[in-house]
Amino acid sequence: MGIAKQKIYWFCQLFGWTLLIMVEYLAYLAELGFDADTLYLAIVNIFLGITLTHLYRLMIRRWYWVRLPFIQLAPRVLFSVFVLALIMTLVNLPIDRVIVPQYLVNEPWLFIGYILTWGKTMLAWVLSYTVYHYVERTRNAEIEKILLKTSIRETEAKVLRSQLNPHFVFNALNSIRALVYENPTKAQQSITQLSNLLRNSLLADRRKTVELREEMKTVEDYLALEKVRYEERLTSRIELDGRTLFWQVPPMMLQTLVENAIKHGVSTAIGGGFIEVKSMIVADKLHIIIRNTGVLGDKEASGGFGLANTAQRLELLYGPEAAFQIFQEESTPDQSAETGGSVVCATITIPAQSEGLFRRTSEAMSNAS
Structure with a gap:
C-alpha cells in the first residue's frame, strides 16, 4: 500500500x-x-x-x-x-x-x-x-x-518482424557469384546491399518502428539486388513526399510487401513488370501505396503470410486507426498499355504518433532547403 x-x-x-x-x-x-x-x-x-x-x-x-x-x-x-x-x-x-x-x-x-x-x-x-x-x-x-x-x-x-525470405538470399548470392567475374564492381556493391539487408533484418526485432527514409533504403537495396536477377524485366519507381520521410513505420514491412509483389506479380508476368512505391500525407495520416504488375488471386496463395503479417503488425502497433488493403486495380485501356497489363495495389495508412513528428519533419525540410 x-x-x-x-x-x-x-x-x-x-x-x-x-x-x-x-x-x-x-x-x-x-x-x-x-x-x-x-x-x-x-x-x-x-x-x-x-x-x-x-x-x-x-x-x-x-x-x-x-x-x-x-x-x-x-x-x-x-x-x-x-x-x-x-x-x-x-x-x-x-x-x-x-x-x-x-x-x-x-x-x-x-x-x-x-x-x-x-x-x-x-x-x-x-x-x-x-x-x-x-x-x-x-x-x-x-x-x-x-x-x-x-x-x-x-x-x-x-515474432512478426523481419521475415527475410531465405530463397531470396540464396538467389541473391547466386546472382552475385555470376557478377564476380563479369562485373566485380557491381558484385561488391551487391554484397554491400545484401549485407545491409541482413543487418536490418537482424535489427528488426529490436526496434518497433523506424523512419520511413531508413525503411526505403532497405527497399532500394532489395530492388537493386532483384534488378541484378531480373535485369530489364523489372522496373521500379519510387516517389516519396518529403513530409513523410521521418514518419515511423514497422521495420522490414515495406520490404516484405515489395518482395511479395515481385514473387507473385512481376516474376510470373511473361514480359516482366514494374513496382511503384509512393508516399503522401492525407488528413494528418501517412499513406503508402505500392503498385505492381500482377493479378490478385487467392490471398493465401499469393503471399498470405506476408499480407497477414502486415495487417497484424499495423494493428498491434497503431490500433484501429491504421489500415492495410490490397486489391486488383481497375485500369483503362490506356493505363493497361502503360503498365503492361493488370495491376495490384496495396495501401497502408498509419496515423501520426505525436505532434512532435510534424515539427521535426518541418524542421528537417527547412534545413534541407
Whole structure:
C-alpha cells in the first residue's frame, strides 16, 4: 500500500472511530453531564476499535480472503464481526455496570444487546473494508490482464518482424557469384546491399518502428539486388513526399510487401513488370501505396503470410486507426498499355504518433532547403 493510501487509511480510522464514539459520548454528556470515567471509556473504545479493525485488516490481507469465492468469504466475515463485537462487549459491559448501573438493571438479554449493538458497528466497518479490497483486487487483476495481454502482443509483434525470405538470399548470392567475374564492381556493391539487408533484418526485432527514409533504403537495396536477377524485366519507381520521410513505420514491412509483389506479380508476368512505391500525407495520416504488375488471386496463395503479417503488425502497433488493403486495380485501356497489363495495389495508412513528428519533419525540410 502506497504512502498516500496509508495516510487515507489512518485518517479514516481515526476520524471514523472518533466521530462514532464521541457522538455517543456527547449524547451521554447532554443527558447526564460530564463524567471523567465515561470520557476515559470513550477514549479506550476509540483506540480499541482502531486496534481491532486494524488487526482484521492485517488478517484479511495475510490470508487473502478477498480472493475467496463469496460462499467461503461470507461466513468468515460474519464470524469476524461476531468476534470483534464480542471483544468490545467484554470490555464495555463490565465497565458500564460500574459507571451506569441504573441503565442496565431492567435490560433483558443485556449481553446479546451489546453484541448486536457493537455487531452493527463492526459489520459496517468490516463490510466497507472488505468490499474496498475486493474491488481493488478486481481492478488490479484487470490491470494485470491488460499488462499480460500487452506483453503477449509485444512478443507477437517481435515474432512478426523481419521475415527475410531465405530463397531470396540464396538467389541473391547466386546472382552475385555470376557478377564476380563479369562485373566485380557491381558484385561488391551487391554484397554491400545484401549485407545491409541482413543487418536490418537482424535489427528488426529490436526496434518497433523506424523512419520511413531508413525503411526505403532497405527497399532500394532489395530492388537493386532483384534488378541484378531480373535485369530489364523489372522496373521500379519510387516517389516519396518529403513530409513523410521521418514518419515511423514497422521495420522490414515495406520490404516484405515489395518482395511479395515481385514473387507473385512481376516474376510470373511473361514480359516482366514494374513496382511503384509512393508516399503522401492525407488528413494528418501517412499513406503508402505500392503498385505492381500482377493479378490478385487467392490471398493465401499469393503471399498470405506476408499480407497477414502486415495487417497484424499495423494493428498491434497503431490500433484501429491504421489500415492495410490490397486489391486488383481497375485500369483503362490506356493505363493497361502503360503498365503492361493488370495491376495490384496495396495501401497502408498509419496515423501520426505525436505532434512532435510534424515539427521535426518541418524542421528537417527547412534545413534541407
